[in-house]
Amino acid sequence: MPDALEGTHKIIKEAREQQHNQLVPTVNDFNQELTTLNLGPTHPATHGIFQNILQMDGERIVSGVPTIGYIHRAFEKIAERRPFYQITPLTDRMNYCSSPINNMGWHMTVEKLLGITVPKRAQYMRVIMMELARITDHLICNSILGVDTGAFTGFLYVFQEREKVYEIYEEVCGARLTTNMGRVGGMERDFTPVALEKLRKWLKEFPAVMREFESMFTRNRIFMDRTVNVGPITAEKALNYGFTGPNLRAAGVDYDVRVMNPYSSYEDFDFEIPVGTNGDTYDRFLVRNEEIWQSLRIIHQALDNLPEGPFHADAPHYYLPPKQAVYKNMEALIYHFKIIMGEIEAPVGEVYHSVEGGNGELGFYLVSDGGRTPYRLHFRRPCFIYYQAYPEMVVGSSLSDAIVTLSSMNVIAGELDA
Protein backbone atom coordinates (compact mmCIF):
# COMPACT_ATOMS: atom_id res chain seq x y z
CA MET A 1 0.00 0.00 0.00
CA PRO A 2 1.48 3.39 -0.93
CA ASP A 3 2.42 5.72 1.88
CA ALA A 4 -0.15 8.33 0.94
CA LEU A 5 -2.95 5.79 1.24
CA GLU A 6 -1.65 4.54 4.56
CA GLY A 7 -1.76 8.08 5.86
CA THR A 8 -5.29 8.30 4.57
CA HIS A 9 -6.30 5.24 6.50
CA LYS A 10 -4.82 6.63 9.65
CA ILE A 11 -6.83 9.78 9.20
CA ILE A 12 -10.03 7.80 8.62
CA LYS A 13 -9.40 5.67 11.65
CA GLU A 14 -8.77 8.62 13.88
CA ALA A 15 -11.77 10.49 12.55
CA ARG A 16 -14.00 7.48 13.07
CA GLU A 17 -12.78 6.99 16.59
CA GLN A 18 -13.37 10.65 17.27
CA GLN A 19 -16.88 10.43 15.87
CA HIS A 20 -17.55 7.31 17.89
CA ASN A 21 -16.34 8.99 21.05
CA GLN A 22 -18.68 11.86 20.37
CA LEU A 23 -21.58 9.48 19.98
CA VAL A 24 -21.01 7.36 23.05
CA PRO A 25 -22.79 9.07 25.92
CA THR A 26 -20.50 10.21 28.67
CA VAL A 27 -22.02 9.46 32.02
CA ASN A 28 -20.70 12.12 34.35
CA ASP A 29 -23.86 12.90 36.16
CA PHE A 30 -26.88 10.72 36.70
CA ASN A 31 -29.17 13.48 35.47
CA GLN A 32 -27.20 14.02 32.29
CA GLU A 33 -27.39 10.56 30.85
CA LEU A 34 -28.11 10.85 27.17
CA THR A 35 -30.03 8.55 24.88
CA THR A 36 -28.82 7.77 21.39
CA LEU A 37 -31.67 7.70 18.93
CA ASN A 38 -31.39 6.54 15.35
CA LEU A 39 -33.84 8.56 13.31
CA GLY A 40 -33.91 6.57 10.12
CA PRO A 41 -32.40 5.30 7.79
CA THR A 42 -35.81 4.09 6.70
CA HIS A 43 -38.54 5.75 8.60
CA PRO A 44 -41.65 7.39 7.14
CA ALA A 45 -40.72 10.67 8.79
CA THR A 46 -37.25 10.85 7.24
CA HIS A 47 -38.63 11.20 3.68
CA GLY A 48 -35.99 9.02 2.12
CA ILE A 49 -33.08 6.93 3.14
CA PHE A 50 -30.87 8.88 5.45
CA GLN A 51 -29.95 8.39 9.03
CA ASN A 52 -29.68 10.88 11.82
CA ILE A 53 -27.93 9.76 14.95
CA LEU A 54 -29.39 12.03 17.57
CA GLN A 55 -28.28 12.44 21.15
CA MET A 56 -31.32 13.09 23.26
CA ASP A 57 -31.54 14.50 26.73
CA GLY A 58 -35.09 13.49 27.49
CA GLU A 59 -37.12 15.12 24.71
CA ARG A 60 -34.45 17.64 23.83
CA ILE A 61 -31.89 17.07 21.07
CA VAL A 62 -28.34 17.67 22.24
CA SER A 63 -26.45 16.81 19.06
CA GLY A 64 -27.03 15.16 15.74
CA VAL A 65 -24.89 13.43 13.15
CA PRO A 66 -26.44 12.93 9.71
CA THR A 67 -25.27 9.94 7.71
CA ILE A 68 -26.04 9.76 4.01
CA GLY A 69 -25.02 7.70 1.01
CA TYR A 70 -27.50 4.85 1.32
CA ILE A 71 -28.65 5.14 -2.28
CA HIS A 72 -25.47 6.46 -3.84
CA ARG A 73 -25.54 5.41 -7.49
CA ALA A 74 -22.27 6.95 -8.71
CA PHE A 75 -23.89 9.27 -11.23
CA GLU A 76 -20.80 11.38 -11.68
CA LYS A 77 -18.69 8.33 -12.46
CA ILE A 78 -21.25 6.79 -14.78
CA ALA A 79 -21.58 10.10 -16.62
CA GLU A 80 -17.92 9.91 -17.61
CA ARG A 81 -18.70 7.01 -19.90
CA ARG A 82 -21.94 8.17 -21.40
CA PRO A 83 -22.66 10.30 -24.45
CA PHE A 84 -24.52 13.48 -23.63
CA TYR A 85 -28.02 12.21 -24.35
CA GLN A 86 -27.59 9.20 -22.14
CA ILE A 87 -26.85 11.41 -19.17
CA THR A 88 -30.41 12.76 -19.28
CA PRO A 89 -31.83 9.71 -17.47
CA LEU A 90 -29.28 10.22 -14.70
CA THR A 91 -30.48 13.76 -14.13
CA ASP A 92 -34.12 12.60 -14.00
CA ARG A 93 -33.35 10.43 -11.07
CA MET A 94 -31.79 13.06 -8.87
CA ASN A 95 -34.67 15.26 -7.82
CA TYR A 96 -37.47 13.00 -8.98
CA CYS A 97 -40.13 15.43 -7.75
CA SER A 98 -39.19 17.89 -10.47
CA SER A 99 -37.35 15.91 -13.12
CA PRO A 100 -38.12 18.28 -16.06
CA ILE A 101 -36.04 21.00 -14.39
CA ASN A 102 -33.10 18.65 -14.04
CA ASN A 103 -33.41 17.49 -17.65
CA MET A 104 -33.63 20.93 -19.12
CA GLY A 105 -30.83 22.21 -16.94
CA TRP A 106 -28.62 19.48 -18.32
CA HIS A 107 -29.67 20.13 -21.91
CA MET A 108 -29.00 23.84 -21.47
CA THR A 109 -25.53 23.01 -20.18
CA VAL A 110 -24.79 20.99 -23.31
CA GLU A 111 -26.25 23.75 -25.48
CA LYS A 112 -24.00 26.25 -23.79
CA LEU A 113 -21.02 24.03 -24.48
CA LEU A 114 -21.97 23.50 -28.12
CA GLY A 115 -23.09 27.07 -28.70
CA ILE A 116 -26.63 26.26 -29.80
CA THR A 117 -29.26 28.99 -29.65
CA VAL A 118 -32.72 27.68 -28.89
CA PRO A 119 -35.72 29.28 -30.61
CA LYS A 120 -38.10 31.36 -28.52
CA ARG A 121 -40.97 28.94 -28.73
CA ALA A 122 -38.90 26.10 -27.34
CA GLN A 123 -37.68 28.36 -24.56
CA TYR A 124 -41.22 29.29 -23.58
CA MET A 125 -42.28 25.66 -23.70
CA ARG A 126 -39.40 24.83 -21.41
CA VAL A 127 -40.43 27.57 -19.03
CA ILE A 128 -43.96 26.16 -18.87
CA MET A 129 -42.71 22.65 -18.15
CA MET A 130 -40.17 23.81 -15.59
CA GLU A 131 -42.71 25.89 -13.71
CA LEU A 132 -45.15 22.99 -13.66
CA ALA A 133 -42.38 20.88 -12.18
CA ARG A 134 -41.65 23.53 -9.58
CA ILE A 135 -45.31 23.63 -8.59
CA THR A 136 -45.49 19.86 -8.11
CA ASP A 137 -42.25 19.87 -6.19
CA HIS A 138 -43.48 22.53 -3.79
CA LEU A 139 -46.90 20.90 -3.50
CA ILE A 140 -45.38 17.63 -2.39
CA CYS A 141 -43.06 19.31 0.07
CA ASN A 142 -45.74 21.45 1.67
CA SER A 143 -48.39 18.77 1.81
CA ILE A 144 -45.98 16.28 3.37
CA LEU A 145 -45.16 18.93 5.91
CA GLY A 146 -48.87 18.93 6.65
CA VAL A 147 -48.83 15.16 7.04
CA ASP A 148 -45.95 15.42 9.47
CA THR A 149 -47.94 17.77 11.61
CA GLY A 150 -50.87 15.38 11.51
CA ALA A 151 -53.04 16.82 8.74
CA PHE A 152 -53.50 14.21 6.07
CA THR A 153 -56.37 15.77 4.14
CA GLY A 154 -54.40 18.58 2.54
CA PHE A 155 -51.99 16.03 1.18
CA LEU A 156 -54.81 14.19 -0.58
CA TYR A 157 -56.16 17.43 -2.06
CA VAL A 158 -52.91 18.43 -3.70
CA PHE A 159 -51.70 14.98 -4.58
CA GLN A 160 -54.65 14.80 -6.92
CA GLU A 161 -53.47 18.01 -8.53
CA ARG A 162 -49.99 16.61 -8.97
CA GLU A 163 -51.61 13.66 -10.67
CA LYS A 164 -53.23 16.04 -13.16
CA VAL A 165 -49.89 17.72 -13.85
CA TYR A 166 -48.43 14.31 -14.53
CA GLU A 167 -51.20 13.74 -17.03
CA ILE A 168 -50.06 16.87 -18.81
CA TYR A 169 -46.51 15.51 -18.86
CA GLU A 170 -47.87 12.28 -20.22
CA GLU A 171 -49.63 14.12 -23.00
CA VAL A 172 -46.50 16.09 -23.84
CA CYS A 173 -43.94 13.30 -23.83
CA GLY A 174 -45.48 9.96 -22.88
CA ALA A 175 -43.77 9.63 -19.51
CA ARG A 176 -44.89 10.76 -16.10
CA LEU A 177 -42.17 10.68 -13.50
CA THR A 178 -38.89 10.41 -15.38
CA THR A 179 -39.79 12.69 -18.22
CA ASN A 180 -37.98 12.78 -21.52
CA MET A 181 -39.54 15.79 -23.20
CA GLY A 182 -36.37 17.84 -23.55
CA ARG A 183 -33.71 17.54 -26.18
CA VAL A 184 -30.44 19.28 -26.80
CA GLY A 185 -31.64 22.18 -28.93
CA GLY A 186 -35.29 22.27 -27.95
CA MET A 187 -38.16 19.97 -27.21
CA GLU A 188 -38.87 16.50 -28.48
CA ARG A 189 -42.16 17.54 -30.05
CA ASP A 190 -44.54 20.45 -30.11
CA PHE A 191 -47.40 20.74 -27.62
CA THR A 192 -50.38 18.87 -28.98
CA PRO A 193 -53.79 20.60 -28.88
CA VAL A 194 -54.84 18.08 -26.23
CA ALA A 195 -51.88 18.98 -24.06
CA LEU A 196 -52.67 22.68 -24.32
CA GLU A 197 -56.29 22.02 -23.53
CA LYS A 198 -55.36 19.95 -20.47
CA LEU A 199 -52.97 22.63 -19.34
CA ARG A 200 -55.58 25.40 -19.68
CA LYS A 201 -58.16 23.30 -17.86
CA TRP A 202 -55.75 22.61 -15.02
CA LEU A 203 -54.79 26.26 -14.78
CA LYS A 204 -58.45 27.10 -14.35
CA GLU A 205 -59.15 24.44 -11.72
CA PHE A 206 -55.99 24.48 -9.68
CA PRO A 207 -56.19 27.90 -7.94
CA ALA A 208 -59.37 26.90 -6.09
CA VAL A 209 -57.68 23.80 -4.68
CA MET A 210 -54.61 25.79 -3.81
CA ARG A 211 -56.67 28.37 -1.96
CA GLU A 212 -58.42 25.60 -0.07
CA PHE A 213 -55.07 24.06 0.81
CA GLU A 214 -53.76 27.40 2.02
CA SER A 215 -56.85 28.15 4.07
CA MET A 216 -56.40 24.78 5.77
CA PHE A 217 -52.90 25.56 6.98
CA THR A 218 -51.78 29.16 6.82
CA ARG A 219 -53.74 30.52 9.79
CA ASN A 220 -54.30 27.16 11.45
CA ARG A 221 -53.52 27.43 15.16
CA ILE A 222 -52.13 23.91 15.50
CA PHE A 223 -50.07 24.19 12.35
CA MET A 224 -48.62 27.51 13.44
CA ASP A 225 -47.77 26.17 16.88
CA ARG A 226 -45.92 23.32 15.28
CA THR A 227 -43.98 25.40 12.76
CA VAL A 228 -43.44 28.99 13.90
CA ASN A 229 -39.89 29.42 15.23
CA VAL A 230 -39.14 25.78 14.57
CA GLY A 231 -35.81 24.98 12.93
CA PRO A 232 -34.82 28.59 12.28
CA ILE A 233 -31.67 29.65 10.49
CA THR A 234 -30.36 33.18 10.06
CA ALA A 235 -29.62 34.65 6.66
CA GLU A 236 -25.93 34.90 7.39
CA LYS A 237 -25.65 31.28 8.42
CA ALA A 238 -27.79 30.12 5.54
CA LEU A 239 -25.44 31.85 3.11
CA ASN A 240 -22.41 30.41 4.82
CA TYR A 241 -23.96 26.96 4.56
CA GLY A 242 -24.56 27.48 0.85
CA PHE A 243 -28.35 27.47 1.06
CA THR A 244 -30.24 28.33 -2.10
CA GLY A 245 -33.82 28.21 -3.23
CA PRO A 246 -36.83 28.53 -0.92
CA ASN A 247 -34.75 27.63 2.13
CA LEU A 248 -32.52 30.64 1.61
CA ARG A 249 -35.35 32.94 0.59
CA ALA A 250 -37.25 32.04 3.74
CA ALA A 251 -34.30 33.44 5.68
CA GLY A 252 -34.68 36.73 3.86
CA VAL A 253 -32.18 36.63 0.99
CA ASP A 254 -33.79 37.16 -2.39
CA TYR A 255 -31.38 35.06 -4.41
CA ASP A 256 -33.08 33.39 -7.34
CA VAL A 257 -31.14 32.05 -10.30
CA ARG A 258 -34.08 32.83 -12.58
CA VAL A 259 -33.62 36.53 -11.89
CA MET A 260 -29.90 36.78 -11.35
CA ASN A 261 -28.71 34.70 -14.27
CA PRO A 262 -31.79 34.39 -16.47
CA TYR A 263 -31.86 31.35 -18.70
CA SER A 264 -34.48 30.17 -21.16
CA SER A 265 -36.12 33.64 -21.50
CA TYR A 266 -36.96 34.09 -17.84
CA GLU A 267 -36.15 37.76 -18.30
CA ASP A 268 -39.33 38.09 -20.40
CA PHE A 269 -41.65 37.27 -17.55
CA ASP A 270 -42.97 39.36 -14.76
CA PHE A 271 -42.87 37.67 -11.37
CA GLU A 272 -41.82 38.34 -7.83
CA ILE A 273 -39.44 36.55 -5.51
CA PRO A 274 -41.17 35.87 -2.20
CA VAL A 275 -38.89 36.20 0.82
CA GLY A 276 -39.43 35.34 4.45
CA THR A 277 -38.00 36.90 7.57
CA ASN A 278 -37.23 34.27 10.21
CA GLY A 279 -36.02 31.36 8.14
CA ASP A 280 -38.14 29.00 10.19
CA THR A 281 -40.36 26.16 9.08
CA TYR A 282 -43.43 28.36 8.80
CA ASP A 283 -41.62 30.83 6.55
CA ARG A 284 -40.37 28.07 4.32
CA PHE A 285 -43.94 26.84 3.99
CA LEU A 286 -45.22 30.31 3.12
CA VAL A 287 -42.42 30.99 0.65
CA ARG A 288 -43.15 27.77 -1.18
CA ASN A 289 -46.87 28.52 -1.31
CA GLU A 290 -46.23 31.97 -2.67
CA GLU A 291 -43.82 30.58 -5.24
CA ILE A 292 -46.57 28.33 -6.51
CA TRP A 293 -48.68 31.42 -7.22
CA GLN A 294 -45.76 33.12 -8.92
CA SER A 295 -45.13 30.02 -11.04
CA LEU A 296 -48.77 30.08 -12.10
CA ARG A 297 -48.30 33.70 -13.15
CA ILE A 298 -45.29 32.73 -15.24
CA ILE A 299 -47.15 29.86 -16.89
CA HIS A 300 -50.05 32.14 -17.78
CA GLN A 301 -47.72 34.68 -19.34
CA ALA A 302 -45.81 32.03 -21.26
CA LEU A 303 -49.00 30.43 -22.55
CA ASP A 304 -50.50 33.72 -23.64
CA ASN A 305 -47.37 34.86 -25.43
CA LEU A 306 -46.28 31.47 -26.75
CA PRO A 307 -44.42 32.48 -29.93
CA GLU A 308 -45.01 30.77 -33.22
CA GLY A 309 -42.14 29.04 -34.91
CA PRO A 310 -40.02 25.93 -34.64
CA PHE A 311 -39.85 24.05 -31.38
CA HIS A 312 -36.21 23.10 -31.76
CA ALA A 313 -33.00 24.61 -33.03
CA ASP A 314 -31.76 23.88 -36.50
CA ALA A 315 -28.85 21.81 -35.28
CA PRO A 316 -29.18 18.40 -36.92
CA HIS A 317 -25.85 17.16 -35.61
CA TYR A 318 -26.99 17.51 -32.03
CA TYR A 319 -30.78 17.60 -31.97
CA LEU A 320 -32.13 14.08 -31.67
CA PRO A 321 -34.95 13.89 -34.23
CA PRO A 322 -38.42 12.81 -33.10
CA LYS A 323 -39.04 9.12 -33.54
CA GLN A 324 -41.81 9.67 -36.07
CA ALA A 325 -39.40 11.52 -38.34
CA VAL A 326 -36.85 8.73 -38.00
CA TYR A 327 -39.32 6.26 -39.50
CA LYS A 328 -40.03 8.39 -42.55
CA ASN A 329 -37.06 10.60 -43.21
CA MET A 330 -33.63 9.39 -44.33
CA GLU A 331 -31.77 12.42 -42.97
CA ALA A 332 -33.41 12.02 -39.60
CA LEU A 333 -32.50 8.34 -39.57
CA ILE A 334 -28.85 9.11 -40.26
CA TYR A 335 -28.60 11.77 -37.60
CA HIS A 336 -30.51 9.65 -35.15
CA PHE A 337 -28.02 6.84 -35.70
CA LYS A 338 -25.04 9.14 -35.38
CA ILE A 339 -26.27 10.73 -32.20
CA ILE A 340 -27.29 7.47 -30.56
CA MET A 341 -23.97 5.86 -31.42
CA GLY A 342 -22.34 8.80 -29.71
CA GLU A 343 -20.61 10.42 -32.63
CA ILE A 344 -21.21 13.93 -31.39
CA GLU A 345 -17.88 15.37 -30.48
CA ALA A 346 -18.07 18.28 -28.14
CA PRO A 347 -15.60 21.14 -28.24
CA VAL A 348 -12.88 21.30 -25.61
CA GLY A 349 -13.95 23.50 -22.75
CA GLU A 350 -15.47 23.77 -19.36
CA VAL A 351 -18.88 25.15 -18.66
CA TYR A 352 -20.92 25.81 -15.57
CA HIS A 353 -24.62 26.30 -15.93
CA SER A 354 -27.15 26.53 -13.18
CA VAL A 355 -30.92 26.57 -13.04
CA GLU A 356 -33.32 27.25 -10.22
CA GLY A 357 -34.33 23.75 -9.26
CA GLY A 358 -37.23 22.82 -7.04
CA ASN A 359 -35.14 23.41 -3.96
CA GLY A 360 -32.27 25.58 -5.02
CA GLU A 361 -29.53 26.27 -7.44
CA LEU A 362 -28.98 23.11 -9.44
CA GLY A 363 -25.65 23.45 -11.19
CA PHE A 364 -23.84 21.39 -13.79
CA TYR A 365 -20.09 21.71 -14.07
CA LEU A 366 -18.94 20.00 -17.23
CA VAL A 367 -15.33 19.57 -18.32
CA SER A 368 -15.01 18.38 -21.88
CA ASP A 369 -11.77 17.18 -23.41
CA GLY A 370 -13.20 17.07 -26.90
CA GLY A 371 -14.46 13.52 -26.68
CA ARG A 372 -17.94 12.10 -26.97
CA THR A 373 -18.44 11.92 -23.22
CA PRO A 374 -17.73 14.47 -20.50
CA TYR A 375 -14.27 14.23 -19.00
CA ARG A 376 -15.72 15.26 -15.68
CA LEU A 377 -19.25 16.12 -14.74
CA HIS A 378 -20.05 17.51 -11.35
CA PHE A 379 -23.58 18.13 -10.20
CA ARG A 380 -24.12 20.93 -7.73
CA ARG A 381 -26.96 19.33 -5.85
CA PRO A 382 -28.74 21.76 -3.55
CA CYS A 383 -29.98 19.06 -1.16
CA PHE A 384 -26.49 17.73 -0.63
CA ILE A 385 -25.27 21.17 0.23
CA TYR A 386 -27.87 22.25 2.72
CA TYR A 387 -28.61 19.03 4.51
CA GLN A 388 -25.36 19.45 6.45
CA ALA A 389 -26.92 22.38 8.29
CA TYR A 390 -29.66 20.12 9.65
CA PRO A 391 -28.00 19.28 13.01
CA GLU A 392 -27.43 22.94 13.70
CA MET A 393 -31.05 23.74 12.96
CA VAL A 394 -32.52 21.10 15.26
CA VAL A 395 -30.15 21.10 18.23
CA GLY A 396 -32.04 22.33 21.26
CA SER A 397 -35.48 21.52 19.91
CA SER A 398 -37.63 18.48 20.48
CA LEU A 399 -37.87 15.39 18.31
CA SER A 400 -41.20 16.39 16.81
CA ASP A 401 -39.65 19.72 15.78
CA ALA A 402 -36.81 17.87 14.13
CA ILE A 403 -39.32 15.97 11.99
CA VAL A 404 -41.10 19.05 10.67
CA THR A 405 -37.80 20.86 10.12
CA LEU A 406 -36.60 17.97 8.00
CA SER A 407 -39.72 17.88 5.88
CA SER A 408 -39.75 21.65 5.40
CA MET A 409 -36.19 21.55 4.09
CA ASN A 410 -37.36 19.33 1.22
CA VAL A 411 -34.37 17.03 1.14
CA ILE A 412 -34.78 14.57 -1.70
CA ALA A 413 -32.66 11.47 -1.10
CA GLY A 414 -32.06 10.92 -4.81
CA GLU A 415 -30.44 14.29 -5.10
CA LEU A 416 -28.64 14.07 -1.79
CA ASP A 417 -26.83 10.91 -2.78
CA ALA A 418 -26.74 11.22 -6.58
Add this chain to the structure above:
Amino acid sequence: MAENTEESAAQQAALPVEDPNKLTNARVLANLRRMFGEDAFTDVDEPYGLLTATTTRERIHEIIQKLHQDEEMLFQFLTTMCGIHYPDHEGKELGMIYQLHSLVHNVRLRLKIFFPIADPVVPTLTDVYATANWMEREAYDFYGVIFQGHPNLIRILNVEDMDYHPMRKEYALEDGTREDKTDLFFGR
Protein backbone atom coordinates in the same frame (compact mmCIF):
# COMPACT_ATOMS: atom_id res chain seq x y z
CA MET B 1 -20.48 30.01 -29.81
CA ALA B 2 -19.85 32.90 -32.18
CA GLU B 3 -23.23 34.41 -31.39
CA ASN B 4 -22.61 34.16 -27.66
CA THR B 5 -19.36 36.09 -27.78
CA GLU B 6 -20.94 38.72 -29.97
CA GLU B 7 -23.77 39.13 -27.51
CA SER B 8 -21.49 39.43 -24.51
CA ALA B 9 -19.29 41.89 -26.35
CA ALA B 10 -22.35 43.97 -27.14
CA GLN B 11 -23.46 43.80 -23.52
CA GLN B 12 -20.07 44.83 -22.25
CA ALA B 13 -19.98 47.72 -24.69
CA ALA B 14 -23.35 48.86 -23.37
CA LEU B 15 -22.44 48.51 -19.70
CA PRO B 16 -20.00 51.37 -19.01
CA VAL B 17 -22.70 53.81 -20.00
CA GLU B 18 -25.08 52.38 -17.42
CA ASP B 19 -22.86 51.77 -14.45
CA PRO B 20 -19.15 52.47 -14.30
CA ASN B 21 -18.83 50.79 -10.87
CA LYS B 22 -20.07 47.42 -12.04
CA LEU B 23 -17.79 44.57 -11.08
CA THR B 24 -16.66 42.95 -14.29
CA ASN B 25 -14.36 40.01 -14.86
CA ALA B 26 -11.60 42.38 -15.89
CA ARG B 27 -11.93 44.30 -12.65
CA VAL B 28 -11.99 41.13 -10.57
CA LEU B 29 -8.84 39.99 -12.30
CA ALA B 30 -7.13 43.34 -11.77
CA ASN B 31 -8.10 43.22 -8.10
CA LEU B 32 -6.83 39.67 -7.75
CA ARG B 33 -3.49 40.61 -9.31
CA ARG B 34 -3.21 43.66 -7.09
CA MET B 35 -4.06 41.75 -3.90
CA PHE B 36 -2.03 38.62 -4.44
CA GLY B 37 0.69 39.58 -6.92
CA GLU B 38 1.12 39.15 -10.64
CA ASP B 39 2.54 35.66 -10.38
CA ALA B 40 -0.14 34.18 -8.13
CA PHE B 41 -2.36 33.17 -11.02
CA THR B 42 -1.63 31.20 -14.16
CA ASP B 43 -3.84 29.98 -16.99
CA VAL B 44 -6.22 32.87 -16.66
CA ASP B 45 -9.11 32.37 -19.03
CA GLU B 46 -12.76 33.21 -19.47
CA PRO B 47 -14.54 30.12 -20.80
CA TYR B 48 -18.21 30.91 -21.45
CA GLY B 49 -17.94 34.16 -19.53
CA LEU B 50 -16.76 32.71 -16.23
CA LEU B 51 -13.41 33.99 -15.02
CA THR B 52 -11.09 31.05 -14.34
CA ALA B 53 -7.63 31.08 -12.86
CA THR B 54 -5.20 28.51 -11.55
CA THR B 55 -3.21 29.04 -8.38
CA THR B 56 -1.24 26.86 -5.98
CA ARG B 57 -2.38 24.91 -2.97
CA GLU B 58 -0.03 26.90 -0.76
CA ARG B 59 -1.95 30.08 -1.49
CA ILE B 60 -5.52 28.89 -2.05
CA HIS B 61 -6.65 29.23 1.55
CA GLU B 62 -5.27 32.73 1.92
CA ILE B 63 -6.77 33.82 -1.40
CA ILE B 64 -10.24 32.49 -0.71
CA GLN B 65 -10.27 33.82 2.83
CA LYS B 66 -9.31 37.29 1.63
CA LEU B 67 -11.87 37.18 -1.16
CA HIS B 68 -14.50 36.20 1.39
CA GLN B 69 -13.65 39.21 3.56
CA ASP B 70 -12.98 41.67 0.77
CA GLU B 71 -15.51 44.43 1.10
CA GLU B 72 -15.45 45.46 -2.50
CA MET B 73 -15.98 42.10 -4.15
CA LEU B 74 -17.76 40.10 -1.40
CA PHE B 75 -17.25 36.56 -2.63
CA GLN B 76 -19.37 35.21 0.19
CA PHE B 77 -20.96 32.25 -1.49
CA LEU B 78 -19.17 29.02 -2.29
CA THR B 79 -21.25 27.55 -5.08
CA THR B 80 -19.44 24.28 -5.35
CA MET B 81 -16.09 22.59 -5.22
CA CYS B 82 -15.05 19.35 -6.78
CA GLY B 83 -12.00 17.26 -7.52
CA ILE B 84 -10.62 16.26 -10.88
CA HIS B 85 -8.02 13.75 -11.97
CA TYR B 86 -5.64 14.05 -14.93
CA PRO B 87 -3.47 10.91 -14.83
CA ASP B 88 -1.21 12.18 -17.62
CA HIS B 89 -0.17 15.44 -16.02
CA GLU B 90 3.07 14.53 -14.27
CA GLY B 91 3.20 16.05 -10.79
CA LYS B 92 -0.21 17.69 -11.16
CA GLU B 93 -2.46 14.69 -11.36
CA LEU B 94 -5.14 15.75 -8.94
CA GLY B 95 -6.96 19.03 -8.86
CA MET B 96 -9.57 20.89 -6.90
CA ILE B 97 -11.92 23.35 -8.52
CA TYR B 98 -13.59 26.05 -6.44
CA GLN B 99 -16.47 28.13 -7.75
CA LEU B 100 -17.15 31.29 -5.84
CA HIS B 101 -20.06 33.63 -6.32
CA SER B 102 -20.36 37.24 -5.30
CA LEU B 103 -24.11 37.52 -4.78
CA VAL B 104 -24.07 41.29 -4.44
CA HIS B 105 -22.37 41.87 -7.78
CA ASN B 106 -23.50 38.63 -9.40
CA VAL B 107 -20.01 37.70 -10.52
CA ARG B 108 -18.70 34.18 -10.47
CA LEU B 109 -15.10 33.13 -10.15
CA ARG B 110 -13.55 29.73 -10.65
CA LEU B 111 -10.25 28.92 -8.97
CA LYS B 112 -8.25 25.77 -9.55
CA ILE B 113 -5.33 24.11 -7.89
CA PHE B 114 -3.35 21.10 -9.02
CA PHE B 115 -1.06 18.91 -6.95
CA PRO B 116 0.70 15.53 -7.17
CA ILE B 117 -1.29 12.39 -6.45
CA ALA B 118 1.48 11.08 -4.20
CA ASP B 119 0.99 13.99 -1.82
CA PRO B 120 -2.70 14.92 -2.00
CA VAL B 121 -2.82 17.30 0.96
CA VAL B 122 -4.56 20.66 0.66
CA PRO B 123 -5.80 23.10 3.31
CA THR B 124 -9.41 22.93 4.36
CA LEU B 125 -11.89 25.73 3.76
CA THR B 126 -14.27 24.76 6.53
CA ASP B 127 -13.13 27.73 8.60
CA VAL B 128 -14.25 30.10 5.84
CA TYR B 129 -17.39 28.40 4.53
CA ALA B 130 -19.42 25.97 6.60
CA THR B 131 -20.68 24.44 3.38
CA ALA B 132 -17.16 23.27 2.48
CA ASN B 133 -17.43 20.52 5.06
CA TRP B 134 -19.38 17.98 3.05
CA MET B 135 -17.96 19.06 -0.28
CA GLU B 136 -14.49 18.30 1.05
CA ARG B 137 -15.63 14.98 2.43
CA GLU B 138 -17.02 14.18 -1.00
CA ALA B 139 -13.76 15.13 -2.71
CA TYR B 140 -11.87 13.02 -0.20
CA ASP B 141 -14.23 10.12 -0.77
CA PHE B 142 -14.02 10.23 -4.54
CA TYR B 143 -10.45 11.41 -5.18
CA GLY B 144 -8.54 10.87 -1.95
CA VAL B 145 -7.73 14.52 -1.47
CA ILE B 146 -6.77 15.02 2.16
CA PHE B 147 -7.91 18.30 3.64
CA GLN B 148 -5.63 19.42 6.42
CA GLY B 149 -7.58 20.74 9.36
CA HIS B 150 -10.94 19.27 8.36
CA PRO B 151 -12.92 18.42 11.50
CA ASN B 152 -14.40 15.15 10.30
CA LEU B 153 -12.72 13.78 7.19
CA ILE B 154 -14.48 10.48 6.63
CA ARG B 155 -16.23 9.01 3.62
CA ILE B 156 -19.64 10.42 2.94
CA LEU B 157 -21.32 8.66 0.02
CA ASN B 158 -19.41 5.38 -0.21
CA VAL B 159 -19.07 2.63 2.37
CA GLU B 160 -16.48 3.35 4.99
CA ASP B 161 -14.30 0.28 4.55
CA MET B 162 -13.50 1.03 0.90
CA ASP B 163 -9.76 1.33 0.44
CA TYR B 164 -9.68 3.19 -2.88
CA HIS B 165 -11.03 6.39 -4.32
CA PRO B 166 -13.42 5.46 -7.10
CA MET B 167 -13.59 8.61 -9.21
CA ARG B 168 -9.91 8.41 -10.10
CA LYS B 169 -9.37 7.59 -13.72
CA GLU B 170 -7.57 4.30 -13.09
CA TYR B 171 -10.86 2.75 -12.07
CA ALA B 172 -12.45 2.63 -15.48
CA LEU B 173 -16.07 1.68 -15.79
CA GLU B 174 -16.58 -1.61 -17.51
CA ASP B 175 -17.39 -1.68 -21.19
CA GLY B 176 -21.12 -1.55 -21.64
CA THR B 177 -20.97 -3.68 -24.78
CA ARG B 178 -19.11 -6.66 -23.31
CA GLU B 179 -20.80 -9.98 -23.92
CA ASP B 180 -18.96 -12.40 -21.67
CA LYS B 181 -21.34 -11.85 -18.78
CA THR B 182 -24.68 -13.58 -18.44
CA ASP B 183 -27.56 -11.45 -17.36
CA LEU B 184 -29.75 -14.44 -16.60
CA PHE B 185 -30.52 -13.39 -13.08
CA PHE B 186 -30.70 -9.69 -13.71
CA GLY B 187 -33.97 -7.90 -13.19
CA ARG B 188 -36.06 -10.82 -12.11
